Amino acid sequence: MLRDINRRADASPRQEYYLGVTVDSELIGFARLGFTGIAAGKLGYAVARGYWRRGFATDAVTALVAYGFRELGLHRISAAVGPSNAASISLLENIGMIREGVIRHHVFTNGEWRDSVLYSILGPEWEDSARTTYRAVQSIAP
């Protein structure tokens, strides 16, 4: 998998960025941002089960979204999530993503068509929320 990711990272033009999450040099998760459409990116992420609920995915996704808007010049970042994936939905809403609606029969897995819920955030919304977070941190800093 890593060899494949490295190969795609060398593609020109580059179509995707990965951020690895490591603990003691062991890879325990990743966040991926793939380009789709005009100045738009789509997120994916996963963390190994033994490391859930420690904020790893939130940190990785937050860093990659910031990179997408600030360094890659994206305007829109989206994520599609299974309607019963509570962890992923919490993560996306916590970082300020807006629920757009349901993509009907979006994926075919385990022998069935399944819906996804589509979330997105736009560059200006991200900058507003980043400023608010920064102000909140400043206001509690000694």
Ligand SMILES: CC(C)(COP(=O)(O)OP(=O)(O)OC[C@H]1O[C@@H](n2cnc3c(N)ncnc32)[C@H](O)[C@@H]1OP(=O)(O)O)[C@@H](O)C(=O)NCCC(=O)NCCS
């Ligand atoms: C979704 C996933 C990446 C979250 O990883 P994580 O490192 O546990 O996430 P965080 O610790 O940053 O927590 C994010 C939010 O999810 C919540 N959460 C984490 N695990 C949860 C669980 N099993 N059930 C319900 N909520 C959960 C956290 O409480 C947090 O929300 P809160 O701050 O409002 O309480 C992880 O569960 C995973 O890899 N799942 C399988 C792959 C997947 O579904 N990827 C997403 C595809 S769109």
